[in-house]
Amino acid sequence: MRTLTLSIDGSDVTVPEGATLLEACKKAHVDTPTFCWAENLTPVNVCRICVVEVEGARTLAPACSRKAEAGMKVLTDSERVRHSRKVVLELLGSSVDMSLAKDFAPLRQRYGADPKRLAGETVAQPVKIDNDQFVRDYSKCMLCYKCVEACGTDAQNTFAIAVAGRGFEASIATEHQASLGDSACVFCGNCVGVCPTGALMFKTEFDLREAGKWDESRQTVTDTICPYCGVGCTLTLRVQDNAIVRVTSPSDSSVTGGHLCVKGRFGLGFVGGRKP
Amino acid sequence: MLKAVRRGAKLYVVDPRRTSTCEWADGWLPVEVGSDISLSNGIARVILEEGLQNRAFIARACEGFEAFAQNVEQYPLARVTKETSVDAELIRRVARDYARADRAMICWTLGITEHHNAVDNVFSLINLGLLTGHVGKWGSGLNPLRGQNNVQGGGDSGALPNRLPGFQDVEDDAVRAAFDAKWGRPVPPKKGWHLTDMFHAMERRELTALYVIGENPAQSEADARHCHALLNGLDCLIAQDIVMTKTCEMAHVVLPATASFCEAEGTVTNSERRVQRVRKAVQPPGQARDDIEIISELSRRLGYELGLPSAEAAWDEMRSLSPMHGGMSYRRLEQLGGIQWPCPDESSPGSPFLHGRLWADPVEGPRAPFQVVHQDPPVEALDADFPLRLTTGRRLDSYNTGVQTGGYVSPLRQRETIELSPVDAKMLGVHPGDTVRVSSRRGNVTVEVAIDEHLKPGLTFMTLHAPDQVDVNQLTIDATDPKSGTAEFKAAAIRVEKL
Numbered sequence: 001m002r003t004l005t006l007s008i009d010g011s012d013v014t015v016p017e018g019a020t021l022l023e024a025c026k027k028a029h030v031d032t033p034t035f036c037w038a039e040n041l042t043p044v045n046v047c048r049i050c051v052v053e054v055e056g057a058r059t060l061a062p063a064c065s066r067k068a069e070a071g072m073k074v075l076t077d078s079e080r081v082r083h084s085r086k087v088v089l090e091l092l093g094s095s096v097d098m099s100l101a102k103d104f105a106p107l108r109q110r111y112g113a114d115p116k117r118l119a120g121e122t123v124a125q126p127v128k129i130d131n132d133q134f135v136r137d138y139s140k141c142m143l144c145y146k147c148v149e150a151c152g153t154d155a156q157n158t159f160a161i162a163v164a165g166r167g168f169e170a171s172i173a174t175e176h177q178a179s180l181g182d183s184a185c186v187f188c189g190n191c192v193g194v195c196p197t198g199a200l201m202f203k204t205e206f207d208l209r210e211a212g213k214w215d216e217s218r219q220t221v222t223d224t225i226c227p228y229c230g231v232g233c234t235l236t237l238r239v240q241d242n243a244i245v246r247v248t249s250p251s252d253s254s255v256t257g258g259h260l261c262v263k264g265r266f267g268l269g270f271v272g273g274r275k276p
Numbered sequence: 277m278l279k280a281v282r283r284g285a286k287l288y289v290v291d292p293r294r295t296s297t298c299e300w301a302d303g304w305l306p307v308e309v310g311s312d313i314s315l316s317n318g319i320a321r322v323i324l325e326e327g328l329q330n331r332a333f334i335a336r337a338c339e340g341f342e343a344f345a346q347n348v349e350q351y352p353l354a355r356v357t358k359e360t361s362v363d364a365e366l367i368r369r370v371a372r373d374y375a376r377a378d379r380a381m382i383c384w385t386l387g388i389t390e391h392h393n394a395v396d397n398v399f400s401l402i403n404l405g406l407l408t409g410h411v412g413k414w415g416s417g418l419n420p421l422r423g424q425n426n427v428q429g430g431g432d433s434g435a436l437p438n439r440l441p442g443f444q445d446v447e448d449d450a451v452r453a454a455f456d457a458k459w460g461r462p463v464p465p466k467k468g469w470h471l472t473d474m475f476h477a478m479e480r481r482e483l484t485a486l487y488v489i490g491e492n493p494a495q496s497e498a499d500a501r502h503c504h505a506l507l508n509g510l511d512c513l514i515a516q517d518i519v520m521t522k523t524c525e526m527a528h529v530v531l532p533a534t535a536s537f538c539e540a541e542g543t544v545t546n547s548e549r550r551v552q553r554v555r556k557a558v559q560p561p562g563q564a565r566d567d568i569e570i571i572s573e574l575s576r577r578l579g580y581e582l583g584l585p586s587a588e589a590a591w592d593e594m595r596s597l598s599p600m601h602g603g604m605s606y607r608r609l610e611q612l613g614g615i616q617w618p619c620p621d622e623s624s625p626g627s628p629f630l631h632g633r634l635w636a637d638p639v640e641g642p643r644a645p646f647q648v649v650h651q652d653p654p655v656e657a658l659d660a661d662f663p664l665r666l667t668t669g670r671r672l673d674s675y676n677t678g679v680q681t682g683g684y685v686s687p688l689r690q691r692e693t694i695e696l697s698p699v700d701a702k703m704l705g706v707h708p709g710d711t712v713r714v715s716s717r718r719g720n721v722t723v724e725v726a727i728d729e730h731l732k733p734g735l736t737f738m739t740l741h742a743p744d745q746v747d748v749n750q751l752t753i754d755a756t757d758p759k760s761g762t763a764e765f766k767a768a769a770i771r772v773e774k775l
Contacts, residue, residue, distance in 0.1 A: 133687065180687070222556070224557060225425060226425060227680065228680070229422070229424065230424055232544065237558075263681060267684045270680045271535050271558065275562070
């Protein structure tokens with residue numbers, strides 16, 4: 001394997017050829033925030049929270065997709081980078097409900113972002129509940145495209161959803177805004193698995209949250225193997241009060257890279273459905 | 277597979293029905309049900325005719341080539357096209373693309389194995405792998421895609437009538453001696469019965485007690501009426517399951533068990549021979565007990581003390597007796613995210629593919645034999661009384677007899693239907709949603725009609741997922757493969773009548 005060496009924040013780091021700046025940052029122990037990136041999806045670099053400064057470049061570069069080059073000098077905490085990340089956080093925080101987005105609050109602190117500064121129009125809208133498997137709360141959608149990628153070429157190849165509309169009207173939509181049941185959706189829930197903001201949520205989790213009963217302090221998380229077919233997908237079972245409330249799969253699973261089908265993701269009701 | 281297709285791999289789908297996979301394929305071969313051997317032999321003949329076989333591999337690693345080549349000579353495309361209904365040029369293209377590919381794989385599921393000549397069907401595919409040398413190499417090979425999360429592990433650990441753990445021959449004295457020593461009791465020296473043998477033994481009243489663990493034969497066996505009569509004739513039927521199945525309802529004793537994938541510790545083995553850990557995440561309901569506990573208790577009362585081993589202790593015992601599992605400690609399974617057997621010792625990383633020995637120089641072990649196999653149509657031919665072909669199968673959101681998937685409401689699930697071709701529906705004067713009676717020589721069911729515009733005339737399709745609504749196994753035939761014991765679920769002759 002051929003390698004190359006670049007500098008990140010003044011320290012040299014050596015990575016395999018073809019590695020991204022994000023991978024180089026990781027190797028250099030530089031914590032780089034991401035929203036739209038996932039290790040099991042192709043980078044679409046839309047969220048811009050991972051931008052870094054490459055010496056000699058006119059614009060900031062998204063670390064998630066920019067390939068590392070030999071001799072590159074990269075700054076991840078310069079004034080330009082901090083300012084850009086701060087504004088991204090403010091734009092997102094002022095228009096999208098980021099309350100369930102992992103790491104959003106600490107990032108706001110880290111970059112001193114004040115979303116209220118840009119308060120105004122938002123993407124708030126009613127929650128879409130049209131099936132028993134998962135709900136779509138697009139008030140929480142930051143249009144990171146992860147669900148579109150997972151539904152498309154990165155995992156399911158179903159292409160049930162895409163972005164429709166422009167500006168504040170832009171949202172993830174099925175063809176002709178059909179309900180999921182009437183769309184091409186096959187209910188694999190891989191979109192739910194990759195959603196970083198809680199816009200896509202298990203119905204069980206949504207109902208518990210609505211009832212004020214979702215309590216992560218009472219939850220356990222256990223990895224096991226799906227009880228259905230011979231593929232052998234790893235299931236991460238989140239359990240509260242002895243009930244399975246959410247099913248995901250680790251993105252580094254050697255078998256399916258974190259993607260599941262409808263049976264493993266949503267078909268475990270038989271476990272809790274048994275009467276003692 | 278779709279990832280490979282996106283990277284430029286070619287995909288051909290052989291299926292009587294147009295499945296969603298066909299949407300991505302370079303070609304769809306809509307074979308007649310039960311014409312697989314004709315197709316395989318025809319492909320082989322094209323490969324030989326065009327000189328595309330891997331001569332070096334055949335010479336170094338195989339045997340029985342001459343007889344095989346002579347046999348496939350009888351399958352010219354004119355004949356194969358007639359038997360399979362697949363276009364000759366398409367067959368030729370598949371043969372060329374498969375033979376010329378740098379690496380190629382044949383994957384199959386029950387369309388090959390649920391036939392009265394299942395093993396021959398598989399042999400016909402193995403022949404193609406040997407002919408082209410697409411075996412024993414990374415990215416190549418012959419892949420039966422397993423339908424259950426631990427059907428591989430069950431066989432691996434000796435849940436076969438003629439095998440001890442690690443596929444060791446139960447009739448081999450030296451093998452048995454190791455088990456006898458470990459267990460302090462002699463292992464019966466003769467092989468037992470597989471499922472189909474057991475039903476035959478019930479007919480002869482040689483088998484009068486049956487202990488069923490995690491299987492629902494009352495609904496999963498072909499020719500359900502016959503199966504029920506045999507189960508009802510048993511002196512003792514014990515059913516151990518996680519829910520009250522139809523088989524449990526028929527049983528004299530029901531032993532409520534835990535859902536092994538989330539209420540117990542243990543391992544399962546997937547389709548790529550990867551042993552993986554399952555872990556306890558929830559408490560089982562009521563009096564449900566771990567399978568190990570149930571078996572230990574049963575054994576104790578029968579006079580043999582197993583103790584109450586943990587899943588890991590039971591696994592370690594198997595590792596000590598089954599060489600191919602030797603290196604798979606729980607610790608290593610955790611570290612490596614599962615290990616593919618064979619893994620003889622703790623320095624082995626496991627084996628991503630098998631049969632690499634065929635490429636060793638000189639070849640290690642026995643040569644790989646070609647098999648002479650002949651086209652043999654389904655047992656039940658179509659006739660004036662039963663003019664339609666019923667083939668059974670599965671849908672994405674459901675699983676077997678619905679014991680598990682019956683426990684969730686799937687937005688994809690429709691009512692159980694019989695799918696007809698547009699031509700047959702028109703001839704019968706039926707429309708989607710109409711109720712019809714479907715009869716075979718063994719029984720009948722009433723069911724709603726659906727139309728599959730891709731079905732060829734004469735072919736119909738049903739699933740086995742909702743036997744409480746529509747018991748499709750009233751219709752299926754229990755003609756079984758003499759070697760595997762699998763029934764011909766894929767081919768029954770039926771009649772459809774408008775009600």
